[in-house]
Amino acid sequence: GENVEQHPSTLSVQEGDSAVIKCTYSDSASNYFPWYKQELGKGPQLIIDIRSNVGEKKDQRIAVTLNKTAKHFSLHITETQPEDSAVYFCAAYRSNSGYALNFGKGTSLLVTP
Amino acid sequence: GAGVSQSPSNKVTEKGKDVELRCDPISGHTALYWYRQSLGQGLEFLIYFQGNSAPDKSGLPSDRFSAERTGGSVSTLTIQRTQQEDSAVYLCASSTLPDYGYTFGSGTRLTVV
Numbered sequence: 090g091e092n093v094e095q096h097p098s099t100l101s102v103q104e105g106d107s108a109v110i111k112c113t114y115s116d117s118a119s120n121y122f123p124w125y126k127q128e129l130g131k132g133p134q135l136i137i138d139i140r141s142n143v144g145e146k147k148d149q150r151i152a153v154t155l156n157k158t159a160k161h162f163s164l165h166i167t168e169t170q171p172e173d174s175a176v177y178f179c180a181a182y183r184s185n186s187g188y189a190l191n192f193g194k195g196t197s198l199l200v201t202p
Numbered sequence: 203g204a205g206v207s208q209s210p211s212n213k214v215t216e217k218g219k220d221v222e223l224r225c226d227p228i229s230g231h232t233a234l235y236w237y238r239q240s241l242g243q244g245l246e247f248l249i250y251f252q253g254n255s256a257p258d259k260s261g262l263p264s265d266r267f268s269a270e271r272t273g274g275s276v277s278t279l280t281i282q283r284t285q286q287e288d289s290a291v292y293l294c295a296s297s298t299l300p301d302y303g304y305t306f307g308s309g310t311r312l313t314v315v
Contacts, residue, residue: 121301132206132293132306133245140301178245182301189235189258190304194244 092116093181095193102169103201110196112179113161121182122155122162123190126175133178137164169200204228206307208294214313215284223279223310227296234277235297235304236269240290248292251277284314 092115102108114122120141125133139146139153139162146153150169155162166173176197180190207226215221227234236248247261251271262268266284271277281288291311295304 123303125304125306130308132295132308133304134306135303138303189247189250189261191247192237192245 093179093191093193095179095196097196098194099197099199101199101201104169104171106169108164108166108169108173108198108200110164110177110179110198111161112163112181112193113159114181114191115160116181117157117160119160119181122153123180123182124153124164125178125180125192127178127195128175136177166198169198171200171202174198174200206294206296206305208292208307208310210310211308212311212313214315217286217314218283220280220282221284221312223281223292223294223312225277225279225294225296225307227275227277227294228305229275231296231298231305232274233297233299234271235295236277236279237293237295238290239293239309245293248279281312284312286314288312289314 094113096111123138124136126136127133137148137151137153139155150167152165176195178195179193182190209224232253234251237245238248239245249269250258266282269279291309293306293309295306297304
């Protein structure tokens with residue numbers, strides 16, 4: 090099955106700086122890559138996703154890039170704010186495989202004022 | 203409903219007892235998933251239901267774990283003869299398709315004492 094590696098496990102940035110979280114996957118047939126944000130005591134929430142037919146997608150301060158050749162994808166958060174502090178999970182999925190999403194182990198992001 | 207509802211939100215049980223965890227998915231979502239999240243850990247896949255197809259049980263850690271989904275809607279995860287290592291947050295999610303965004307519930311925090 091799919092194996093998703095996520096780095097770093099913890100990340101601390103100052104407010105206003107950028108944060109980058111990287112993930113690699115093993116199944117070259119994977120074609121859907123979502124990112125989830127989990128705040129304390131809550132379930133993960135989808136924040137952005139990308140499919141394999143595009144290389145980059147942006148939504149305000151959040152962007153995701155995908156390199157299918159290298160089998161990695163990244164989450165970029167610009168102009169970070171304290172409310173961005175949370176645990177972020179990447180995931181990968183291969184359509185028509187009958188499998189559910191496989192998640193990375195998460196990155197705990199702390200944005201300090 | 204407006205979101206995925208899980209009950210109970212917290213459950214404390216004695217070692218050896220059976221527990222049932224409930225998930226009410228978003229109406230119309232044909233796919234339903236159970237994941238487990240241990241303290242500070244990532245999301246461990248347990249089981250996946252898609253429409254009327256046989257469920258993917260490949261993530262269930264032992265035969266003490268089982269799940270059913272009645273009428274294509276509500277799902278119940280049952281853990282028999284609970285052990286201390288079963289202590290975790292059990293998350294349920296639903297989606298229209300596996301490669302569309304999951305909506306997670308807030309989870310059930312299970313503590314086995």
